[in-house]
Amino acid sequence: MMDYRKTDLEHLWHPYTDILAFERQNFPVIQTAEGIRLRDTDGKEYLDGISSWWCVNLGHNHPHIVKSIVQQTHRLQHSITGGMSHTGVIRLSKMLSDIAPAGLNRVYYASDGSSAVEAAVRMAVQYWWNLGLPEKNNIISLEGAYHGDTLGAVGLGFLPKFHKPIQHVVNRSVQAPSPHCFHCPYADNCSLQCFSGMEELLRENADTTAAVIVEPVCQGAAGIRIYPPEYVAKLRRLCTELNILLVADEIAVGFGRAGAMFASNLAKTQPDLMVVGKSLTGGYLPMSAVLATDEVYDSFRRDNGRDRTFYHGHTFSGNPVAAAAAIATLEVFETEDILEHSRVPAELMKDAFVEFGGIPGVHRSTALGCMSALEISEQAGSADTAAAVAANALKMGLFIRPLGPVVYLWPPLVTGKSDMEEMLGIFGHCLKHSLKDAMC
């Protein structure tokens, strides 16, 4: 029988993991999962408080998704989408176009969020080149943005803690101030004063800007910075006025997370390009996509002999097994009315985080849809205390991962009332105890 923990430490390189701290820890080795629970090799169960990196929105081992994957593996495992097509990816593209914000009628597939973001940015830049405006080639993003870890995506986001060592090889985009509500001087009197920085930047650089990319309503990796949908609506209007494309990175917030199918729906906006990933396949297989308007797509047609082809693609683009998982996921959204169901955990979390926000040592708390977060104040030990909350929660059977001083819950949308109460009970207990220890 393999000693999994020992063999892991000998051979595995874990992403976003402090090696020393990890080696000292009796980390769980997960073997199976069901619903919102992960089970390790010792038989211990953990509530999945972050939907396994924000993607298992429908819970683990959903029978319909699993069955669809299994059936598809017997039919067609892989087939190229360059210059050819297959039935699954055609069905999926129609389904995605039908549920996406109006106008997003064309679907391009990639393998993970970062690669889809890069594709979207290339589409935006080439769109203007196709139209004979090659000088419109800059991308504007938000401070604190996170759009992935490939070099191009890092250039759009850039979080110093993560990306400082590679700063010299990254082509950084111009960034507008973040709508950072936790540290906003106008928090109680918000009329989107934070938008003025974005507006100024766009007006000054309209002639050279291809697109603005944002994570609508929540800058996730920066620390679950939830911000008003009206910001996105304003941005849409300004982009239209200034002839700049709007790219919505819905990799984290898409597929029901923010309380609507897409966060862009909350803002009642239609981006020119929308990027999805993570929960597209229920989080079961890697697949991402860029949805584009016909206007963007049509600009890539050969024009009077001028080649405007999109020379960009990935081997596993539109993989049939991943496509089957995605089709099944979208079917479950409809047949089980997941959006309606998600209101149960969302309401419970919202109320609980209002209460947590009043605990001494908590700077502020926030909630939207099925995401909720709070920031631990400097006096209460910031990131160290946040790490203590997570470590204590793990011992009590709840898996969470803080982002610096921010601790948050991002549970599967299908979390039921009693499971959510259990999760909040452990979270609240660990929060109170860790804060008490830090402040005494």
Ligand SMILES: Cc1ncc(COP(=O)(O)O)c(C=O)c1O
């Ligand atoms: C908003 C956003 N964009 C892009 C990415 C990158 O996706 P991936 O990790 O699949 O490359 C993430 C990942 O967390 C994300 O949250």
